[in-house]
Amino acid sequence: MKIAVLGGTGHLGIGLAIRFAALGHEVIVGSRKLEKAMGKADEYNRILQEFNYKPTIRGLANEDAAKEADISIFTIPWEHAFSTAEALRDVLRGKIVVSPLVPMEKKGKVFLYSQLEEGSAAEKLASILDSRVVSAYQNIPAEKFADISAEFKWDVAVTGDDGEAKKVVIELTNQIDGLRAFDAGPLAVSRMVESITPLLINIMIRNGLKDLGIRFG
């Protein structure tokens, strides 16, 4: 499958790009600037080679990456994601778009979930795009996930209003060792998943913990 990791320069972007490429998917790293995307692709390919995988990742400007891909993952800081979505509306029409976005704010030492008017970041993304938006990956501890040699067992709650698109993302996610994906319902449920992320951060801060994900069981 052709997967674009848009703005894929954060920890989640690295982790997804490398893992999907290692699984044999065609991964394109997107960035606002082509040079930055190509630089990142080089960097990720070196990691792949180090672990004896083929260095197949390409770098493209976000628009070209989105145009080529079957699935585009918005690994973009949430404050910038919506303007990026507006700019990519045409090239993403009818395609699968994954929202790992979590709108958050910090008050003192406490992280709070920012309730958006649309209900969640995923629903806001869906309201801007004319795409098959699926919400996933919000609760993955990104820094550890970026380390290809890391071992973990985390669950991923996947929501979306397009059942087929959701199924594709669930199957794709289950291919990654250590991740287990669950259908958690329509996009209206995404706010419950997104708000787990600031909860995890608060628990980590208060208890001196790192890399806390969730498991259902």
Add this chain to the structure above:
Amino acid sequence: MKIAVLGGTGHLGIGLAIRFAALGHEVIVGSRKLEKAMGKADEYNRILQEFNYKPTIRGLANEDAAKEADISIFTIPWEHAFSTAEALRDVLRGKIVVSPLVPMEKKGKVFLYSQLEEGSAAEKLASILDSRVVSAYQNIPAEKFADISAEFKWDVAVTGDDGEAKKVVIELTNQIDGLRAFDAGPLAVSRMVESITPLLINIMIRNGLKDLGIRFG
């Protein structure tokens, strides 16, 4: 410690009452009607005896239970919890009150978290009471928890604005085999914990699962 399980006639109430009594705490089951509370206490004591624990649970009307106890747990359906809180305001003044409340609504086949004006059920409870409100136990699969012989490993996110009260609830919770409590911050974080419950229900319904709790890790 003297623990009142108010309206403790649901599955969560049974599970907490029996487990705390088995640990040697003085447990009082509260109900609107004394006879109902006494009947429930008898029922729970029979279970305790069956598992070779002392049948020490007493039944009292909610007001008397709250008056006697150091800690009162609101195991009451959330729709009725706030009027009960108003009636118990005086007897609960200055005491520790635990909110396991989750405001939920069902739309079609989907469970949604009902955002209250106060931000969460725990914050609404705190706004009514003049008590040291701690939020906990929302995500415990209550039916399985009610079975004293059940084995599980679930985490409990505990929030509250009174650090000492929160510490008491965390220590109490950690005494229960299979539960692990975490300080998750102030009461403003409770909404993130409460909204995990409808998420778990949606995942169970969609995936044919039962008794799904959460683990952080």
